[in-house]
Amino acid sequence: MKNLLFPACACMAILVSMIAPLPAAPASPVITVKSFGLLPDGRQTHLFTLENASGFRADISDLGGIVVNLFVPDKSGKLADVSLGFDNAAQYLAKSPYFGALIGRYGNRIAHGRFTLDGQTYSLATNNSPGDIPCALHGGLVGLDKVIWQARPAIMDGNPALILRYVSRDGEEGYPGELAVDVTYTVTPKNELRIDYQATTTKATPVNLTNHTYFNLKGEGEGTILDHVLMMRASRTTPVNAGLIPTGEIVPVKGTPLDFTSPHRIGERVDASDEQLKFGGGYDHNWVLDSQDGKLALAATVHEPTSGRFMEVLTTEPGLQFYGGNFLDGTLTGKSGKKYPYRSGFCLETQHYPDSPNQPGFPSTILRPGETLRSTTIYRFSTK
Secondary structure (H helix, E strand, O other): OOOOEHHHOOOEEOEEEEEOOOOOOOOOOEEEEEEEEEEEOEEEEEEEEOOOOOOOOOEOOOOOOEEEEEEEOOOOEEEEEEOOOOOHHHHHHHOOOOOOOOEEEEEOOOEEOEEEEEEEEEOOOOOOOOHHHOEEOOOOOOOHHHHOEEEEEEEEEEEEEEEEEEEOOOOOHHHOOOOEEEEEEEEEOOEEEEEEEEOOOEOOOEOOOOOOEOOOOOOOOOOOOOEEEEOOOOOOOOOOOOOOOOOOOOOOOOOOOOOOOEEEEEEOOOOOOHHHHHHHOEEEEEEEEOOOOOOOOEEEEOOOOOOOEEEEEEOOOOOOEEEOOOOOOOEEEOOOOOOOOOOOOEEEEEEEOOOHHHOOOOOOOOOOOOEEEEEEEEEEEEOO
């Protein structure tokens, strides 16, 4: 199998050579690319590896912009893959619950697959129905997670990066306007995976872009995430109905099992007798972040005591969806050859709020011609 190496050099040129994968961390940041397999229709996919000088590494596919692997050191310096996923592209199309993928045009749910914009009503595919209440979920039947993106590796400010682009045609999945989306993944010397989103449109349209990586800081396939300790800088939430659609209210979390303003184990209150937890089968809700000014700010931290791994989530977005892997049931086998049991991964999806096109009291997700959507999220890793 061919690996192409893009080393960072003093002159900042990108040199290409044929090499075998290196067993140890590189002396400088590198980008490699190899085949990630054929799709059922014969299209080729690729896997790009972004690695910093200390060995922190993200493997990202041009299929769905999927974060396939994320190798992070523990407190002893041992690297482990902390993201759930599969070995090849075809598996992601066949059975993935959005492992690692870029999500859009609209991340999360839109009630009944309908919204009205500028006097016109638009209908979307209803591909999800919690509580037997239909909704459009994560962009539809073929969202941004299932398309092949144009991919360009680059060295940016000395850091390995992957620039992805996809142009969604006017009317695709029912959404108005031709939407041009650019997403840049960057691995930094601080053991960060940075995601920068940008989008423009030819017609007014709702847009809500996010990433759906499932994390297990003990390591992919290493049991549940219930002993992970979570803190969120979010004193309010958007309660949902039985269909996991927000009611339109914004309420305090104080005194409820959704209060993570101080650190709590994920499993500490997940099965408490609470209507919101009953609707979600556990945690599957949007939190209203305390930072609402669009500036990059800390949203959440997660600590896994056994490995010592500590993750910080920073974002410019106003909301954060915390999902505790409630629909994993042990039927999926991951990259390690191990089954993914109930609650064996969690997601922290930075976002605007679910169903915002139908909720006038929520921050707007409408992008109009002449405007540019810009958003940044950083997943930063260390130990403690």
